[in-house]
Structures are given as C-alpha cells and as structure tokens.
Amino acid sequence: MGVPAFFRWLSRKYSSIIVHCVEERPKECNGVRIPIDTSKPNPNEVEFDNLYLDMNGIIHPCTHPEDKPAPKNEDEMMVAIFEYIDRLFNIVRPRRVLYMAIDGVAPRAKMNQQRSRRFRASKEGVELSEEKQRMREEVIQRGGYLPPEEIKERFDSNCITPGTEFMDNLAKCLRYYVADRLSNDPGWRNITVILSDASVPGEGEHKIMDYIRRQRAQPNHDPNTHHCLCGADADLIMLGLATHEPNFTIIREEFKPNKPRPCSLCGQVGHEIKECQGVAREKQGEHDQFADSLPASEQEFIFIRLSVLREYLERELTMASLPFPFDFERSVDDWVFMCFFVGNDFLPHLPSLEIREGAIDRLVNIYKDVVHKTGGYLTESGFVNLERVELIMQAVGVAEDNIFKKRKDDEESFKRRMKEKKKRMKAEQRPSFLPSGQFAPHALGGRDRPQAIQNARHAAYDMRMQGRDQRNMDAAQSLKAMMRNGNGNQSPAGPSNALDSRGVKRKADDSDSEPEPEDNVRLWEEGWKQRYYKTKFDVDVTDDAFRRKVVKSYVEGLCWVLRYYYQGCASWKWYFPFHYAPFASDFKDIKDMFTEFEVGTKPFKPLEQLMGVFPAASGNFLPESWRALMTDPDSSIIDFYPDDFAIDLNGKKYAWQGVALLPFVDERRLRAALEGVYPDLSPEETKRNSLGSDVLFVGKSHPLCDFIQELYTTGSSEGTEMPPELCHGIQGTLNLDEDPILPDKPVESPVPLLRDLTQNQAIGIQFKDPQYEEGFVFKAVILPEAKIPAKVLKPGDWEKSSNGPWRPQLGFNPNRQQAHLDQSAFRTLGHAMNRDRDRQRGGGQYSNTPPPGNYHQGNYRPPHGGHAQMYPYPRQQGPLRGAPPAFHPQQYPRQQYGHQGWNRAMQSQAGAYQHNQQRGHGGPGNYQQRHSRQEDHRGPQGYNSGRSYPLPPPARRYNWN
Amino acid sequence: MAEEEKGEDIVSEFLHQNPHLAQWVESLRGHCETNKQWNARREFILRNMEAFPTIHPGHPSPSLDRLLSLSMVWTNHVFLGCQYPKPVMEKIMEMAEGVVVHEAPVRKTRDEIMGKGKRSASSGSEADGSQKKLKVGCSESESRSSTRPAGRAVASEAPKPGPPPQAVAEHQPFFNRLYKTVAWKLVSAGGFGPNLDHFDILRVCVEAAKASLSCTFVPLRDIPDLPAGRAQREGQVCELRCLTVYLGTGYGRDEDAARAMASKEALKIFQGRKVTVRICRRRFRGRDVEDLVLLDEQSRTSGLPPALSYPFQPEPATPSVS
Incomplete structure (x- = not known):
C-alpha cells in the first residue's frame, strides 16, 4: 500500500506486534567463514513452516541501495540478492516451504501507479546523473579527490519490470541459486521451494496470497501452518489478516530514521552530493578495520506478529449488545476494508481521510455505529455491502467540513510555531539592542569622521525612552536607513548601489520564505467542493453526471480492491480512470453503482505491459520497432508518452509527493498498434513475452523428489496432481519443465563470480496452484481445526494481587528461558560493582556500554534511551567490562538488568521499539559519535533529552514494482 | 466566451448536417472525459478528418x-x-488551429x-533578472514561447x-521583491509623502x-471611454507598466507631471501589506480586455481606468518607452 504512514501509525498504536529478530551471525575462524547451520532450532524460539518472499522488496534495495554504494554490475547485484535471501533464510528458517514471488504483469488497476513511478524514476535518474557530472567537475576543479568514475552504465531501476532481459536473467540466477542451496545447505534439505518469476502474471504479494488461499481451501491443508511473509509494504499486513490464518508473521527491515546515506559522488557518508568536497577518505577505526562496515550498515529485521494485531483488533472492534452474536473474523475483514479508504495502490485516497489525522480511528467509531444500526457487517469474503458503506461515507461526509478546517488550523499553528522558533533562533544571533543617534556604530573608513559626543546624558535618555516604547525593534532598520541616507546625500549614485547590495542580501532571506505553492482549492473555505471539482477535474459542480461517474468508478474500485485481496484478481482490465478521488459526502445512492466485473479478462503480455508503463526514455528495454512507437510522431499511440508532465503538488511540498498528471493508456489502441510490430520479435523476445509458470524445486532427500523423477522418466505430457501426503498436505498440478533442473545434471552458473554446480541434487518441475471451478468463493474464515495462538497482551481483567505483576512477553516464546548468571559471573560482578548497592535508591544498572571490541559506533539501540529514562540517579561506578558472552542469549545491549531480579527485563522490546518510533521534532540526530567512546554515560539528561529524531524523511521510498 | 460558443455552434451545426457522423464521433468519446474536454477534442477530430482520407x-x-x-x-x-x-508538438499546434478552449487549466x-528548485538553490538573481529583462525587450508572444516551447497558450489563446x-x-x-525594495526605499526617503x-x-x-519601467503617454483628448462631462480636455495621461504588468495611470499638464502622478499612484499600491499580480478586465480602445494588473489587498478591480497600451496583442504593441 502506498501509505508509508500506515505502518508507522500501526506500530505506534499497537506496539506489541513488533518483535525484534534474533539473528545468528556467521562466525569466522582463522579467516575461514563458518556457514550457519540453519537446520538448528530457530534462535527466535519459534518455528516457521513457510517463508514467502515478496522478491521486489529485495531486488530494489539490492540493485540500487540507498544506504550504501551501488553494486558495480549485474553480477554483483545477483550476489547481493542471494546474500539477502540467505540472511532472511537464516533468520526465519522455514521448515516446509520457501516461496519466492517476483512481480509479474500486474492488473490494469495498478498500471497508473506503475506508470507514474517509472516516468518519475526515469526523470530522477537523469537529473541525478547530471547533478553528479556537474558536481564532479566542480570538485575536481577545486582540486578535490574523487574515486575514478566507474565506467558502468547508469542502472535504470525501471528494468525491474516484468519482460525485461534483466528480469529474465534474474529468474535464471534464482534457479541456479535454489539448486545450489538445495544441494549444499543442510537447512534447505527438506524444503520445498516454489519460484514464481516475472513471467507469471500477478503482483508478487498477490501471487503469494493466491497460493495461500488456494492451499487452505483444499482439504489436506494443515490449518496450523505458521506463515512468515517478507516484505515492507504495509498492505502485506492487510493481506495477512485477510487470509484468516491464525499463525501469520511478517518480517521486514526495521525502519530507522535518518540513516546516513553515502554521497553518490565519493561514496562517503556524512554529506550529500551538494556538499561534496572531494576530501580523501578518513580511516575507519585504528587500522581501518571497519572500512567496509558503515556504522549501522546492516539493516536489522523485525517481525510483525499478526496474531497479536488480531488480539488488539479484537479489543478494539468487539461490540457488545449487538442484536446478533459478534463475529470477530467478519469485523477484521471490515477493518481491512476501511483501511483501503485511507490509501491503497489502486485508488487515490479520499481527501478528508488522512491517516495522520486519526482517520482509521474515526472510521472504526463510525463503523460500530453503522453495524449497530444496520445489523450487519460491511463485507463478506471480499464482497461489499454498498448500502452500509454508504452510511459510513455519509457519516464521514458530515464531518468533512470540520476535518478540512481543523487541518488548516493545525497547519497554521504548526507554521506559527516554526516561525516563532525561527525568530527565537534569529534573535539569539543579533545584538538585542543597537545604540542609536550619535552613539550609533559607524563603519570604519567612512567619510564622516567620528565626532565628539554631545549632550550624552540626553542622548542616553532618548535611547532609553525609545527602548521603553519598544521601538528598538526597528532600530536596526532605521539605522540602516540612516546610514544609507548619509551616503545618498553625498553621491547621487549611492542609493541605487545601496539598494542593490541590499537587494542581494534580502534575496537570501526570500528564498526560505518563498511563497508557497498556491492552493486554489482551499478546502477549509466555504465553497471547497466547487473549487475542488473545478481545479482538479475541470468541471463545474453543477455537472452532476460527471461527479456521479467519478463516484461510480470509485465504488467499483473499492469493490475491486477488496475482491483482489480476498478472492484474487476479479478483472485484469478494470482501473480507476481519474487522478483524484471524490469526497466522502458525494457517495450518495451508491447501492446500485456496482454489479459485477467483466469476466474472462486476460492480463497483458509482459512486453505489452512494458509499452504501457515505460516512458520513451526507457525504450531501450524494448525491441526497436516497438520503441519507435514511443517516439514517432506518426505513431498511433504517441499520446501515451509525454516528455514532461504536470505535477499537481496537491498541498504537498515536493514534486515526488504530488500527483503526476499522466494520460491513461487506451488498451484497445495499444493492442492495435502492437499488432503491427509483433512479427518483429525475435524468438528470444517472443519467449520473454510469453506467460510462464511457477516452478517447484526439491532436494534429493525430499520425499517428493522420487515422484518427480518418475514423472520425468515416464515423460507424461499432461499435468499430474501432486500427492499431498508427500509434502505436508500441499496440493497442486505438476507439469514437466522444458529445460528442467535434474539431479546429477550440472547446473551452469549464470554469474561468473560463482562456480558451476557440478554435484546438483535438486529437481525442478512446473507447478500450478490447485484450481477451483468458476465462481468459487474462498471463505474468509478461520479453519475448523486451527488452534488460536496463546494471548500475548495483558488481559484487561488482570489482577495483580492474585496473579502477581504482569510480565510482558518479549519474543515468540511465552516461557522464554531467561538469562541467568553462574558463579563466576557473580564474582565478576561483585568485583566490578559496589557491594552495598542495595542501599542505593533506584535500580542498579551496570553499564550501557557494549563489551569492548564490539564495534558499536553509531549502532543505535533503543533500550539505552529507555535506561536513561528509567534510572534518573546516576551512579558513578566502573562499567562492567568484558561481560561474558554466555550472559546473554541475545545480543548484548538489548538485554537489560535490574537489580531487583535478574530475570526480569523491564521493558518489552516492543516498548523499546516504540521509543524508537516516538521522536520529537528537530534535533540533529548525530548522537552516534558520542556513544562510541563514552564509557560511563548515565547522566540524567545523557541521552533522553538531547537526542530526539526529526521526523523520518519521507524520502524513503523504493519503487517496488 | 462568445467565440467558444461560436465554435461549438459550428460543430453542432456540422453534426446536424452530417447526422451519420454524429453517432460515430460520439463513440470515440473516452469514458472519463469531461464535456469540456470532449467538446474540444471532438472539434479537433472533426476539423482534421479531411487530412486523413x-x-x-x-x-x-x-x-x-x-x-x-x-x-x-x-x-x-x-x-x-x-x-x-x-515534432509532435508542432504538428498538433498546427492541427489545433481554430479550436478554441476557454479557460484551460x-x-x-x-x-x-524541479527547475525552479534549482534556481533558488543557486541564488540566480542574475539569471532571474536577465530573463525578465529579455521578456520586456521582446514581444510578448516571443517571450511566451521561450518559457513554454510551443506553448499551449499559443493554441488556446491565439484568437x-x-x-x-x-x-x-x-x-x-x-513584485514581491520589488515590494520590499520599495518599502526600504521609502523608509530611507522618510516615508511616503507628497514631497x-x-x-x-x-x-x-x-x-x-x-x-x-515602461511609460505610455497619450494626450487626454485621444482617450475614448472617458466619463462624459469632464471639463478638462488638455494635458497628458501616462500609464506605467513593469514587465507588462500595469502599475498606475496619472494625468498632468505635461508628460513629466503625468508621469509623476502615475508614479505616485503606483507607489500607493505599495503602501498595503502586500502586492498581488492579477488578471483583470478593463477597457482598452473601446473593448474589454484581460490585463495584468498590480493590486494591493484592498483595491477593487472595478475602478481601473482604461488601459492606454496593451502588450498582449498578437502584433507587438509599440508603446513609447521613455
């Protein structure tokens, strides 16, 4: 979901859903890296069955990372991707299935967003390389040092789109990778791997959903499968909830605000390209041993436990005194549906619903009312009850006016605060008082000689009075005016010169008080609706028919999106044909606006889709005659490819936040135009343009292996049902692969950096999800035999007296083995600590500092902050040096010790995470340097007051897909 | 408005005469097109049909x-x-000739x-100023095309x-900058006053x-649209513009006096809390035109004196620049 704020909101409100991952690091011994044995129990104290990778969330950061230098060539990219998957595999350690899904051709509804991203990306790429070139010249002219320019071509991230050679190559590499791991890695031995590459239509995460949906609808599915889905998009949370699987976890990179980004020119951290000096690199660490490890360079991962989110939601959504029994599962579906109002990839969000303004809470309140009134839920298994949706919309519509007014008020008061702050800052720089009159300061070397002061007492009195009258605010001004006057009288050319110079100076001030983009809509003022329709749609408010059209499309869109999440793609053709959403109050009489989608629609072919989403500048990914259609003035689809396009900032500040006003693609004309150039495709391109199939891989020791081998030897040409008992109840149809990976048949490495696989143990075969008859409805219910996992949240009726204090659960395991100390550890402690610590108030906390040798520069750990807050009484004692590693089953800093009980960690990780998320405004975030060498840093205001993060830069946006 | 309606009239008349076309052309309408867009596009299509035999x-x-x-x-x-x-732009501009769009967004x-962002970053006051100057120098139609290559303005507003x-x-x-400059200048001159x-x-x-600044002088008697019953017939009227934006008009016995009065009027605008450039309707040579006018926050647009020059004509106006 294109709503970065959504995850932030969710993790703040429901903080316990977050669990930090425990990751076993590879050890090194005498320079030999010892691989991790992932067949060992999962250090997270939970066992996952299935791991699903939404590959585009991996491909993007691996091919054009934001926080480290980009890989030099495609081979390095592939290796980076492999390593990333290895890392994830090591954390999650699935036991049954690894499902890798790369985005294939997406439904038409997504095309507008894809177009907009790719048109922008193409322009941004060009701008960046121009800027680089310019800065490079400048720096070199100044005599700076820059690493030699790589010869490599600019990596156009647009090639991460189904149908390009890059994607084809990636699929090959992944096959090799899977075969290699299945043959060599013990953790993979019994895994079934399914690879759904870009030739299979559908967005990655939705292919995964389709797989889960279709598996759980067949009788052999294990209802207690523990799923783990990897990806950063917020809509994965929705998708996970939509499955109604009780054990569903999402893993994603932890988002840390203000991560240092290397300068794209010299590759060093600490400055941006604009300020690049071209200074030689500093040594990292005493012997430059940290050269390759940027501070905090490794992203950490977090789990998002949907079962805990479900607990939260249950508390929030449960309605008492309903005329019918409350069904939590149905209300979860409704909640998911309402989240779509706030934003999704397929529809622009309603102007009045902004997630930051508590839109979802508002919706939930309205929703409860509506359910009470109408006696039913909004949705059922992905089908929408429009009558009830209308009630919700109308309730939002009533508040719309106030929402806009409040938004404006908030904005204004924010601006005012900032202005005042700025003023304060400025005031501190300037002398608060400037003497005037004859005491006024004069420039040295001016024409007027300094004169003797006359009547000093009176002059001083005047100045005092002036100050009392608070006119000295203008002192600076009149002073300047006076000096200029003095000049002007003497030389006629004076004034204009003086003005000139001042003009330049004012200019600098102007740039930050630059007039804001004019907002013609002014939603906070009477008549906003008219203005909105006039400026955004260019229609009069009286044009009711048009407005109904927009609303109808939006209603269709809501139905389409929900269906997409619960039943799969209902129509490959449908899309929302406007750039803006209507108002909630416009949703009147929507009951009959939607009936059914066109059936039997087909996805685009990969190359067709490329023609639909690429700007002409990315035409090099297409065959020549196809490319010509994007630039030839006589092309019959030239209108799809503008050079430059308007961006409506729509109240936002930066161009990339605005709405790109790109024309929509006319599918009929596109297909007609392509008919003429289809014959020009080479066989290889034709192959790339065809729709492919998922491929299933198993290793030799997997029970399914013999079965598949048998299929290959008999060479049956039709699909064979997979026997569910061989593979944890997974069903599907197997078809022979044309160019299969077979045991003992060497697999050639597509990456020169890696060896060919001579001892191949893996086997691959085409796999097709179980099929259901047309019109089959996947029920959105908990399966009958599913066991709901134990509760994690503190029960509302917890009584301290009878149950003792509540112990929050930190990880997956409720009865986690706590750290304990053996005797030698106590001895060490006793040596390092004050013995009479018991008499001191507060808690004894040993040290915030990590064990020596642990490179911690800038590696921010949230609990430190928590410590400083919890122990306001600094104690001066030696830090605990060299804590024995056995001390912590987890990494050091995350564990905390209070002297009241060794095994009572006082703050849940989730709380710590939350701390991480809550940040004040402003404040330079460079606390890291301090942290490294400071051994005993526990002053009451040590960390917690000085360090506040600015709001995370909104710039973190990969364009998945 | 009248012209637009005229264009529509032609189209509907044409379709009336060719009923077989009416239905067909309606089938080409896009689902999400507004009436306004479709009317314009329909005219575009109908006008250019002959070129595609x-x-x-x-x-x-x-x-x-x-x-x-x-x-x-x-x-x-x-x-x-x-x-x-x-090449594409040139082609469609040619084809669009005669199609009138009123109030294109x-x-x-x-x-x-993005370009704007860059300029403010590199404090290009030089570039800024020179661009503006260039605009004053050349005729408006030229400068327009320099800011927006083969601009849509040309097509939609040529008529x-x-x-x-x-x-x-x-x-x-x-004018925001100018406002500040004037404010400072007036402070140093001891405030706005008659002397x-x-x-x-x-x-x-x-x-x-x-x-x-550009000044246009016209003898009072040559001005049409003057309220009847004015006693004075002698003297000069001066109009001041800067970057084609109208600043003020003044009357005086001779050109200097008229110019001084116009300047005074113009400076009055700068006494408000801010100045804004607006498009206003006013008279020019007996007809209503849209003009760029500098206003303070209070002034009403209705009381504008008739324009003496009009820099937005297709043929370059030739004001006498002092």
Missing part, C-alpha cells in the same frame, strides 16, 4: 487511431499539461517545478489576445530589481 467513419483503422492519438496528445497538452517531443510540469495564464505566477515573485520624487523612487527600485 483513409478514415471511414464506423470502421476502425490505423489512420483513425493516429488521428485519435494526436487528438489525445493535444488534449493531454491543453488539459493535463503534458509536453511532447518537439494552468498546470506546472515536473521540469518547471483571443490576453496575458498568458502562467504570467501571474511568473511575475508575482518579482517626494515619486517617479525617481519607482524607477530606482525597479532598476534595482533588474527590470525597467
């Missing part, structure tokens, strides 16, 4: 698709603000937004002279902002 109404053909595509290029340009490669393209729609946004920052050389102050400020 292979189009047979009712039968899909590649040449029809080409015409449709070009019609979309044109509407995308006019209504969405898209820019296409030069004003859009800012991505390049314009109706007027300031380009983006002019307001373009000029506002300049100042108003013209000199205004001229100095405008020049400090790297632009120039």
Whole structure:
C-alpha cells in the first residue's frame, strides 16, 4: 500500500506486534567463514513452516541501495540478492516451504501507479546523473579527490519490470541459486521451494496470497501452518489478516530514521552530493578495520506478529449488545476494508481521510455505529455491502467540513510555531539592542569622521525612552536607513548601489520564505467542493453526471480492491480512470453503482505491459520497432508518452509527493498498434513475452523428489496432481519443465563470480496452484481445526494481587528461558560493582556500554534511551567490562538488568521499539559519535533529552514494482 | 466566451448536417472525459478528418487511431499539461488551429517545478533578472514561447489576445521583491509623502530589481471611454507598466507631471501589506480586455481606468518607452 504512514501509525498504536529478530551471525575462524547451520532450532524460539518472499522488496534495495554504494554490475547485484535471501533464510528458517514471488504483469488497476513511478524514476535518474557530472567537475576543479568514475552504465531501476532481459536473467540466477542451496545447505534439505518469476502474471504479494488461499481451501491443508511473509509494504499486513490464518508473521527491515546515506559522488557518508568536497577518505577505526562496515550498515529485521494485531483488533472492534452474536473474523475483514479508504495502490485516497489525522480511528467509531444500526457487517469474503458503506461515507461526509478546517488550523499553528522558533533562533544571533543617534556604530573608513559626543546624558535618555516604547525593534532598520541616507546625500549614485547590495542580501532571506505553492482549492473555505471539482477535474459542480461517474468508478474500485485481496484478481482490465478521488459526502445512492466485473479478462503480455508503463526514455528495454512507437510522431499511440508532465503538488511540498498528471493508456489502441510490430520479435523476445509458470524445486532427500523423477522418466505430457501426503498436505498440478533442473545434471552458473554446480541434487518441475471451478468463493474464515495462538497482551481483567505483576512477553516464546548468571559471573560482578548497592535508591544498572571490541559506533539501540529514562540517579561506578558472552542469549545491549531480579527485563522490546518510533521534532540526530567512546554515560539528561529524531524523511521510498 | 460558443455552434451545426457522423464521433468519446474536454477534442477530430482520407467513419483503422492519438496528445497538452517531443508538438499546434478552449487549466510540469528548485538553490538573481529583462525587450508572444516551447497558450489563446495564464505566477515573485525594495526605499526617503520624487523612487527600485519601467503617454483628448462631462480636455495621461504588468495611470499638464502622478499612484499600491499580480478586465480602445494588473489587498478591480497600451496583442504593441 502506498501509505508509508500506515505502518508507522500501526506500530505506534499497537506496539506489541513488533518483535525484534534474533539473528545468528556467521562466525569466522582463522579467516575461514563458518556457514550457519540453519537446520538448528530457530534462535527466535519459534518455528516457521513457510517463508514467502515478496522478491521486489529485495531486488530494489539490492540493485540500487540507498544506504550504501551501488553494486558495480549485474553480477554483483545477483550476489547481493542471494546474500539477502540467505540472511532472511537464516533468520526465519522455514521448515516446509520457501516461496519466492517476483512481480509479474500486474492488473490494469495498478498500471497508473506503475506508470507514474517509472516516468518519475526515469526523470530522477537523469537529473541525478547530471547533478553528479556537474558536481564532479566542480570538485575536481577545486582540486578535490574523487574515486575514478566507474565506467558502468547508469542502472535504470525501471528494468525491474516484468519482460525485461534483466528480469529474465534474474529468474535464471534464482534457479541456479535454489539448486545450489538445495544441494549444499543442510537447512534447505527438506524444503520445498516454489519460484514464481516475472513471467507469471500477478503482483508478487498477490501471487503469494493466491497460493495461500488456494492451499487452505483444499482439504489436506494443515490449518496450523505458521506463515512468515517478507516484505515492507504495509498492505502485506492487510493481506495477512485477510487470509484468516491464525499463525501469520511478517518480517521486514526495521525502519530507522535518518540513516546516513553515502554521497553518490565519493561514496562517503556524512554529506550529500551538494556538499561534496572531494576530501580523501578518513580511516575507519585504528587500522581501518571497519572500512567496509558503515556504522549501522546492516539493516536489522523485525517481525510483525499478526496474531497479536488480531488480539488488539479484537479489543478494539468487539461490540457488545449487538442484536446478533459478534463475529470477530467478519469485523477484521471490515477493518481491512476501511483501511483501503485511507490509501491503497489502486485508488487515490479520499481527501478528508488522512491517516495522520486519526482517520482509521474515526472510521472504526463510525463503523460500530453503522453495524449497530444496520445489523450487519460491511463485507463478506471480499464482497461489499454498498448500502452500509454508504452510511459510513455519509457519516464521514458530515464531518468533512470540520476535518478540512481543523487541518488548516493545525497547519497554521504548526507554521506559527516554526516561525516563532525561527525568530527565537534569529534573535539569539543579533545584538538585542543597537545604540542609536550619535552613539550609533559607524563603519570604519567612512567619510564622516567620528565626532565628539554631545549632550550624552540626553542622548542616553532618548535611547532609553525609545527602548521603553519598544521601538528598538526597528532600530536596526532605521539605522540602516540612516546610514544609507548619509551616503545618498553625498553621491547621487549611492542609493541605487545601496539598494542593490541590499537587494542581494534580502534575496537570501526570500528564498526560505518563498511563497508557497498556491492552493486554489482551499478546502477549509466555504465553497471547497466547487473549487475542488473545478481545479482538479475541470468541471463545474453543477455537472452532476460527471461527479456521479467519478463516484461510480470509485465504488467499483473499492469493490475491486477488496475482491483482489480476498478472492484474487476479479478483472485484469478494470482501473480507476481519474487522478483524484471524490469526497466522502458525494457517495450518495451508491447501492446500485456496482454489479459485477467483466469476466474472462486476460492480463497483458509482459512486453505489452512494458509499452504501457515505460516512458520513451526507457525504450531501450524494448525491441526497436516497438520503441519507435514511443517516439514517432506518426505513431498511433504517441499520446501515451509525454516528455514532461504536470505535477499537481496537491498541498504537498515536493514534486515526488504530488500527483503526476499522466494520460491513461487506451488498451484497445495499444493492442492495435502492437499488432503491427509483433512479427518483429525475435524468438528470444517472443519467449520473454510469453506467460510462464511457477516452478517447484526439491532436494534429493525430499520425499517428493522420487515422484518427480518418475514423472520425468515416464515423460507424461499432461499435468499430474501432486500427492499431498508427500509434502505436508500441499496440493497442486505438476507439469514437466522444458529445460528442467535434474539431479546429477550440472547446473551452469549464470554469474561468473560463482562456480558451476557440478554435484546438483535438486529437481525442478512446473507447478500450478490447485484450481477451483468458476465462481468459487474462498471463505474468509478461520479453519475448523486451527488452534488460536496463546494471548500475548495483558488481559484487561488482570489482577495483580492474585496473579502477581504482569510480565510482558518479549519474543515468540511465552516461557522464554531467561538469562541467568553462574558463579563466576557473580564474582565478576561483585568485583566490578559496589557491594552495598542495595542501599542505593533506584535500580542498579551496570553499564550501557557494549563489551569492548564490539564495534558499536553509531549502532543505535533503543533500550539505552529507555535506561536513561528509567534510572534518573546516576551512579558513578566502573562499567562492567568484558561481560561474558554466555550472559546473554541475545545480543548484548538489548538485554537489560535490574537489580531487583535478574530475570526480569523491564521493558518489552516492543516498548523499546516504540521509543524508537516516538521522536520529537528537530534535533540533529548525530548522537552516534558520542556513544562510541563514552564509557560511563548515565547522566540524567545523557541521552533522553538531547537526542530526539526529526521526523523520518519521507524520502524513503523504493519503487517496488 | 462568445467565440467558444461560436465554435461549438459550428460543430453542432456540422453534426446536424452530417447526422451519420454524429453517432460515430460520439463513440470515440473516452469514458472519463469531461464535456469540456470532449467538446474540444471532438472539434479537433472533426476539423482534421479531411487530412486523413483513409478514415471511414464506423470502421476502425490505423489512420483513425493516429488521428485519435494526436487528438489525445493535444488534449493531454491543453488539459493535463503534458509536453511532447518537439515534432509532435508542432504538428498538433498546427492541427489545433481554430479550436478554441476557454479557460484551460494552468498546470506546472515536473521540469518547471524541479527547475525552479534549482534556481533558488543557486541564488540566480542574475539569471532571474536577465530573463525578465529579455521578456520586456521582446514581444510578448516571443517571450511566451521561450518559457513554454510551443506553448499551449499559443493554441488556446491565439484568437483571443490576453496575458498568458502562467504570467501571474511568473511575475508575482518579482513584485514581491520589488515590494520590499520599495518599502526600504521609502523608509530611507522618510516615508511616503507628497514631497517626494515619486517617479525617481519607482524607477530606482525597479532598476534595482533588474527590470525597467515602461511609460505610455497619450494626450487626454485621444482617450475614448472617458466619463462624459469632464471639463478638462488638455494635458497628458501616462500609464506605467513593469514587465507588462500595469502599475498606475496619472494625468498632468505635461508628460513629466503625468508621469509623476502615475508614479505616485503606483507607489500607493505599495503602501498595503502586500502586492498581488492579477488578471483583470478593463477597457482598452473601446473593448474589454484581460490585463495584468498590480493590486494591493484592498483595491477593487472595478475602478481601473482604461488601459492606454496593451502588450498582449498578437502584433507587438509599440508603446513609447521613455
């Protein structure tokens, strides 16, 4: 979901859903890296069955990372991707299935967003390389040092789109990778791997959903499968909830605000390209041993436990005194549906619903009312009850006016605060008082000689009075005016010169008080609706028919999106044909606006889709005659490819936040135009343009292996049902692969950096999800035999007296083995600590500092902050040096010790995470340097007051897909 | 407005005469097109049909698709603000001749937004000023095309002279700067009052902002639209403009006095809390035109004196510049 704020909101409100991952690091011994044995129990104290990778969330950061230098060539990219998957595999350690899904051709509804991203990306790429070139010249002219320019071509991230050679190559590499791991890695031995590459239509995460949906609808599915889905998009949370699987976890990179980004020119951290000096690199660490490890360079991962989110939601959504029994599962579906109002990839969000303004809470309140009134839920298994949706919309519509007014008020008061702050800052720089009159300061070397002061007492009195009258605010001004006057009288050319110079100076001030983009809509003022329709749609408010059209499309869109999440793609053709959403109050009489989608629609072919989403500048990914259609003035689809396009900032500040006003693609004309150039495709391109199939891989020791081998030897040409008992109840149809990976048949490495696989143990075969008859409805219910996992949240009726204090659960395991100390550890402690610590108030906390040798520069750990807050009484004692590693089953800093009980960690990780998320405004975030060498840093205001993060830069946006 | 209606009349009359076309052309309408867009595009299509002799109404053909595509290029340009490669733009501009669009929305393209960011970053006061000067120098139609290559303004407004729609946004920052310059200048001159050389102050400020004033003088008796019953018939009237934006009008016995009065009027505008550039209706040579006018926050647009010069005509106006 294109709503970065959504995850932030969710993790703040429901903080316990977050669990930090425990990751076993590879050890090194005498320079030999010892691989991790992932067949060992999962250090997270939970066992996952299935791991699903939404590959585009991996491909993007691996091919054009934001926080480290980009890989030099495609081979390095592939290796980076492999390593990333290895890392994830090591954390999650699935036991049954690894499902890798790369985005294939997406439904038409997504095309507008894809177009907009790719048109922008193409322009941004060009701008960046121009800027680089310019800065490079400048720096070199100044005599700076820059690493030699790589010869490599600019990596156009647009090639991460189904149908390009890059994607084809990636699929090959992944096959090799899977075969290699299945043959060599013990953790993979019994895994079934399914690879759904870009030739299979559908967005990655939705292919995964389709797989889960279709598996759980067949009788052999294990209802207690523990799923783990990897990806950063917020809509994965929705998708996970939509499955109604009780054990569903999402893993994603932890988002840390203000991560240092290397300068794209010299590759060093600490400055941006604009300020690049071209200074030689500093040594990292005493012997430059940290050269390759940027501070905090490794992203950490977090789990998002949907079962805990479900607990939260249950508390929030449960309605008492309903005329019918409350069904939590149905209300979860409704909640998911309402989240779509706030934003999704397929529809622009309603102007009045902004997630930051508590839109979802508002919706939930309205929703409860509506359910009470109408006696039913909004949705059922992905089908929408429009009558009830209308009630919700109308309730939002009533508040719309106030929402806009409040938004404006908030904005204004924010601006005012900032202005005042700025003023304060400025005031501190300037002398608060400037003497005037004859005491006024004069420039040295001016024409007027300094004169003797006359009547000093009176002059001083005047100045005092002036100050009392608070006119000295203008002192600076009149002073300047006076000096200029003095000049002007003497030389006629004076004034204009003086003005000139001042003009330049004012200019600098102007740039930050630059007039804001004019907002013609002014939603906070009477008549906003008219203005909105006039400026955004260019229609009069009286044009009711048009407005109904927009609303109808939006209603269709809501139905389409929900269906997409619960039943799969209902129509490959449908899309929302406007750039803006209507108002909630416009949703009147929507009951009959939607009936059914066109059936039997087909996805685009990969190359067709490329023609639909690429700007002409990315035409090099297409065959020549196809490319010509994007630039030839006589092309019959030239209108799809503008050079430059308007961006409506729509109240936002930066161009990339605005709405790109790109024309929509006319599918009929596109297909007609392509008919003429289809014959020009080479066989290889034709192959790339065809729709492919998922491929299933198993290793030799997997029970399914013999079965598949048998299929290959008999060479049956039709699909064979997979026997569910061989593979944890997974069903599907197997078809022979044309160019299969077979045991003992060497697999050639597509990456020169890696060896060919001579001892191949893996086997691959085409796999097709179980099929259901047309019109089959996947029920959105908990399966009958599913066991709901134990509760994690503190029960509302917890009584301290009878149950003792509540112990929050930190990880997956409720009865986690706590750290304990053996005797030698106590001895060490006793040596390092004050013995009479018991008499001191507060808690004894040993040290915030990590064990020596642990490179911690800038590696921010949230609990430190928590410590400083919890122990306001600094104690001066030696830090605990060299804590024995056995001390912590987890990494050091995350564990905390209070002297009241060794095994009572006082703050849940989730709380710590939350701390991480809550940040004040402003404040330079460079606390890291301090942290490294400071051994005993526990002053009451040590960390917690000085360090506040600015709001995370909104710039973190990969364009998945 | 009248012209637009006229265009529509022609179309509906044409369709009335060719009923077989009416239904067909309606089938080409896009689902989400507004009436306004569709009317314009329909006219574009109908006007250019003859250039594509292979189009047979009712039968899909590649040449029809080409015409449709070009019609979309044109509407995308006019209504969405898209820019296409030069050859394409030239072609559609030619084809769009005669199609009138009233009040096309004003859009800012991505390049314009990004370009703006760049300039303010590199404090290009020089570039800024010189650009503006250039605009004053050459005729408006030229300068317009320099800011927006083969601009949509040309197509949509060629039949109706007027300031380009983006002019307001373009000029506002300049006048913001000028406002500050004037304010400072007046402070140093001891405040606004009757005993100042108003013209000199205004001229100095405008020049400090790297632009120039243009003055147009017309003898009072040559001005039409004067309220009847005015006693005076002698004397000169002066109109001041800066960057084509109207600042003020003044009357005096001779040119100098008129100019001083006009400057005083202009400086009055700068006494408010801010100045804004607006498009206003006013009289010019007996007809209503749209003009760029500098206003303070209180002044009403209705009381404007008739214009003496009009820089937005297709043929370059030749004001006598002092």
